[in-house]
Amino acid sequence: MSNILEVANVRVRFRSQGALQALVQGNSDPYIDAVRDVSFSVKEGETFTLVGESGSGKSTLAMAVAGLHKAAEGSILFNGDDVTTMDDDAMQTYRKQISFMWQNPVGSLSPRLSVGSLITEPFKIHGLKQQDLRAESDRLLKLVGLPAHFSERYPHQLSGGQARRVGVARALALHPKLIIADEPTAGLDVSVQGEILNLLNRLQDELGVSMFVITHNLNIVRHISDQTAIMYLGRFVELGDTDAIFAQAKHPYTLALLSANPEADPDAQINRIELKGEVPSLLMRPRGCEFHTRCPFVAEGCDQTFPPVHSDNQHWLTCHYPR
């Protein structure tokens, strides 16, 4: 199976100080790296999931893939075309083929437009006015399991789950090849989370669309993802088949994340790997392995040299002492 998206050595930087302030304080490099040296690929018809906690740079990476942030280094190939060097026309064509699902279900819908206008917005943007918008709106609503009369409603009249479905409908409007979903279950109750995940799974099975999902919730990853990567301080620390990550994670951070998830069983055997302290600031990345300040298994050399890459059989990680 071919790769629809290939990301290689991507780095995304932000200014940390204004130009004047940097000049005054003699800071020659007033930038922070939100994403650093990240590589992965999404196979056609599969789901790639990126797991990370707040501040890990996962949303920044998603925005870079969508062309909203400029990558300072590296390449992002979509069907062989590099997103980072696209001109306006190419970008427009690219955006026709991808779609983005936003974290905030209600907030990502333009508040003054009705649901019907919202989900047909992609047609209007790309000048496809010959389409019967009414019919398209009905088709899309049906696809995500909402009754057709919902097209008259406004975003503030929707519940979180319904707004999320509208977001999915809009994402599907132009038959995208790739959907980027940022925290698709954020802010939803447990009972509604299932509905959205089932919907995404069903749509992938029926339409064969590829997905790039960003989440902090490991629980949902198992049920939707084919490949999973774990991100810490803007870098990938482990990447592999989802089953392999859940069954035999080797990086201490992945293990900590997996075990940090309390089970809904009071008698569960807790074999927890607890992390010390908090995520360091991007302004001062730790020396050596960037995870060593919190790693429970920190040993000699971790604070000195950058950890080596271990890669075999689609399972990739960087650690001095993999478990």
Added chain:
Amino acid sequence: MLLYITKRLLLGVVIVILAVTVLFVMIHLVPGDPARILLGPRATTEMIATMSSRMGLDQPLPIQILKFFGNLFRGDLGMDVITKRPVAEIVFGQLPFTLWLIFTAITFAALIGIPLGCYSALHRNTLIDRITGILSIACITAPAFVVALFSLLIFAVWLQWFPAVGAGERGNFGDQVAHIVLPAFAIGLSWIGYLARLVRASMLEVMGENHIRTARAYGLPERVVVFRYALKLAVLPTVTVIGVGMGFLLSAALFTEIVFARPGIGKLIYDSIITRNYPVVMGSVLVSTILFVASTTISDLINAWLDPRIRASL
């Protein structure tokens, strides 16, 4: 922090420079020669030429502006062509009257308005709150010169409680106080309403914030919650508003000074416009602009200093 102060001050200077440039450009764009307007229709070409060169109007615009700033730097605002006195001397002679008037008005407004706003916020939807609300709007909406006219009519002409014109005898403090009451009232009245509403709104907002709920959940006495936890935050916006309000205060002062025939920078501008005394108009508009820019700058700095969140981000 230091960087912020420098930046803010620099911005102020840039704005003043731009403002002066705008004034100069305006004088130049406007059809008609200021010297001709000044001297009237019967002036000879020679007289106009002499006047032009005395006013510096015969030089190119950039030179005029540069010269003006050069002089300004030395505290020289040029010469009053009519009385032959330095403009700076005239303007700074009038300035204290206006400053005292504004200061009295705003103090009086703050002393009444802020407590009133607090009280309304804490006793929301009571009768007193409603009445304060309506009165505040009524106060805000009354233009200063209308208030000035009515207070002149009622308190000076009919009741004769306060003197009608002037600023009082020099050196006679009691007389000066009697003379400042009505003008200060005319300027301050709308500010009472304005401040009351502002403090009420921001107090209500602060009282609804989570940390106030926390303070109450720890059983802190209501007095401490209101005065130590809420008021400090609620008063922050008033600092900005008063700073920006300097412009309105100066405008209001102009009207009141005219109505009460009170010396001050507003009356000076008006009188010099009537006599077409451009150097004085320029000088006094410039000084009031500097005053305004300075007060917004200072209020920004005070705000930054009062709020640790802003302080830290600098």
Added chain:
Amino acid sequence: MSDNVLTIKDLSVHYATNAGVLKALRHINLDVPRGSIVGVVGESGCGKSTLIGSIIRLLADNADVPNGSIEFEGNDLIKLNQDQMRAIRGNSMSIVFQDPMSTLNPVLSIGRQMVDIQYRDKKSYAEKLARSTEMLASVGIPDPAGRLKQFPHEFSGGMQQRISIAMALQANPSLLIADEPTTALDATLEVQIIHLLKELQTNMGCSILFISHHLGVIAELCDFVVVMYAGEVVEEGSVRDVFHRPTHPYTQKLLQCDPAVIAEKSRHLPTIPGEIPNLVEVPPGCVFRNRCEQAMEQCSTVVPLWDECRPGHFVTCHRARE
């Protein structure tokens, strides 16, 4: 029965809204035994926040308590006046709120705030400051004395939540209410806070009423659990009873739905179809009826009673005894 720190009986809370009277809580029963941790679990709109508001008596202005009692250390909190209530708050009863970023006053230093809440003690300022330093140290804040001078925004979210806990426990309360204290935090920090709470509770011997929507956290931390749905308590019992033998259909469904529980990879997860009923016009019968797969005829007419299906395990369901 006196071994309960908190006993809520038949509590109802209504809100006057434009659409009519919103019956946010209806006939709630709840006990917090001394020295134990009781979890309250429920999805959005179940009335968790209203419950907390009525216990600490900080409800919105349009709220009304038509019936019920909240007994805390021999007082019925509903009957106390504001001054008496204030004497209890922050003294024998404290609270930790959900969003650590907004619960601390942004313009006052941490030390100032921690000293302020000790206003009841007749100690010197230095002694109070020492007490606060000690509390900060006990919640694991490095260099506590130095950090007392700092302002809230200078701390990370996890640290702010630790400070909130330190403030809440400073007066040695007998009941600590924790309102979703870990929801705003990342998973690895959540675990740290849960451990901290458990440790402090063991050391200080207080009781905790812990509100969360996270079943896993409840299972790990709590001794007892209360399940709420649409303004009612539908099930209550020891954590083991409720999690191992869930009796109310809602609890059963909720436990099934949690993606964390489903260890097998599944392309089709269980859900609870339907929505919470409108609480302005509460339908007759059982509130969960319209979403319940096991509903019978009497469920739509008769309100199920608060029933002890096993010793210490209460449930409101017509099928509880089956």
Added chain:
Amino acid sequence: MILLLKRICREPMGLLGLVLVVLISLSALLASVIAPHDPIALNIVDRLQGPSANYILGTDQLGRDLFSRVLYGGQVALKVALISIALALSIGVLLGMLAGFGPSWLDNLIMLFFDTIRSFPTVMFALATVALVGPSLSTVIVVIVITSIPNYGRVIRTQTLTIKNNEFIQAERVMGASLGRILWVHVLPNVMGPLMILASMDIPTVVALEAGLSFLGMGVKPPTPSWGSILNDGYTLIRNTPWPIIAGSLPLVLITLGFTFLGESLRDLIDPKLRKSL
């Protein structure tokens, strides 16, 4: 729209505001029909009279009927207010959205422009301008437009900046929507509400400014009736008769109250969160 009107009428304050605004607007529009006398016709015999059946608000020093002058003065006030606010609003919206959405250098430039204009105390700027070009109605309008642009522009810019970072705008960008479409379809409708409220609350300020300038003799040229010039007459006659002052200030206060009440209840109905920012 009709729904909004109904909701305004339900509140006593809003209803009062609406009634006042409609009443004054109508009386100004229909001045030629209602006015019992010619506003500029002199009648020295009847000068300085108090209110009577013939002269509802009395007469001035030239015997002109004050009531008629007040009615015609309303025309001037409303004309100035509507034209200048409409102009300032359009330019302000354009510049504000450009500043909010454009590159940062453009933003800085526009803000500097706004700050410069704002740095002149309004009335002093107006007087300086009038001194240069001479008093006239169009001078007043130009001055008001120039000094109001920054007010609207700043509000629009702040609103645009907040909206710009909202997810729904980001969503449009990822879908490939053009800048024009984003501004026109998604930003403008969301900033228009607050702006209309701001504008309606600004009408009194503008009316007062026009009256103020006319009071100083720097607004409309006599004998054209204006509330400000009536007040000026009253000021000179303050020791003889109070009626010109009362006649000139009454409509001024009423229209101010009307628009303020209306604007306030509009704001409370449309967007209660706005309380602080306006």
